Amino acid sequence: MRPCLSLLLAYGVLAGCASPPSDPNGTWINRAAIEAASEHGSLREALLAYGPNLEWQIDGQRQQASFSNGFELGEGQLVGEDLGRFRIDFYGDYHEYLSLDGDELAQQASGVWPEQRFVRADSVAPADAPPGSAFEQALYRSYLGGTWTIRQGQGEGGLVLFHSDGQVQGLPGAERYALCLAGDCAAMSGEHDSLWLQLGEQGQAWLFEHDGPQLSIFEALNRAPFDEMPDYQKGAQRWLLERRSQ
Structure with a gap:
């Protein structure tokens, strides 16, 4: 009897290990886009290659799911279909399909975009934080984290810290920053990466x-007529920053 019980217990453990996870609750971020940007440098190219969606928030208890692409927020109703597979119903008879694959959340490919994969966020953004904040903070930590030295430009020799909450220390004339992820700022910047620097109520692109290890920041020169959407081109270099070894 005891050997049989041991076999049954062993089988149960193995079966449990082999069973796919079925709880999608929580915040999921597009880690592949963050890693690509951090490794290769171009944020715009990383988002184009691995986006456009950057974050999913899933609340199974309320049967709600939402995604953020850095510009838009899509909110839908969560419907479970099979074990580990879910349908998200959006307004206008539009659907997305998610599935759990190991420790990843996969968004099924569609006629609009390819398959995208997400991992659980390491930390949860505050309840009042805007959608997409978990991805944004993870991106800021990886992409701009660490200590930077001003090699050229105003404040040469000083140290700069980009914090994950959007604060920046040591960069003359700035106390807040934001990287452009999508939307109008991306359209205005064309093929270039852009960020917003702000001091008090005043800021600019x-x-x-x-x-x-180098970050070059250039003036954004608007080549568009005054009554049209700005069309930014690279101007003079204002700063050259170099990141210390992490």
């Missing part, structure tokens, strides 16, 4: 290039 800048273009940048992230190349390994």
Whole structure:
């Protein structure tokens, strides 16, 4: 009897290990886009390659799911279909399909975009944080984290810290920053990466290039007529920052 019981228990353990996870609750972020941007430098290219969706928030108890692409928020109703597979119903008879694959959440490919994969966020953003904040904070930590030295430009020799909550220390004339992820700012910047620097109530757009341990920040020159959407082109370099070894 005891050997049989042991076999049954062993079978149960193995079966439990083999069973796919079925709880999608929580916040999921597009880690592949973050890793690609951090490794290769171009944020725009990373988002185009692995996006457009950057974050999913799933609340099974309320049967709600929402995604953020850095510009838009899509909110839908969560419907479970099979074990580990879910349908999200949006307004206008529009659907997305999600499935759990190991420790990843996969968004099924569609006629609009390819398959996208997400991992659980390491930390949860505050309840009052805007949608997409978990992805944004993870991106800021990986992409701009660490200590930077101003090699050229105002404040040369000083240290700069980009915090994950959007604060920046040590960069003359700025106390807040935001990376452009999508939307109008991306349309205005064209092929360039852009960020917003702000001091008090005043702020402006800048273009940048992230190349390994170096970050070059350029003036954003508007080539469009005054009555049209801005069309930013790279102007003079204002700062060259170099990141210390992490």
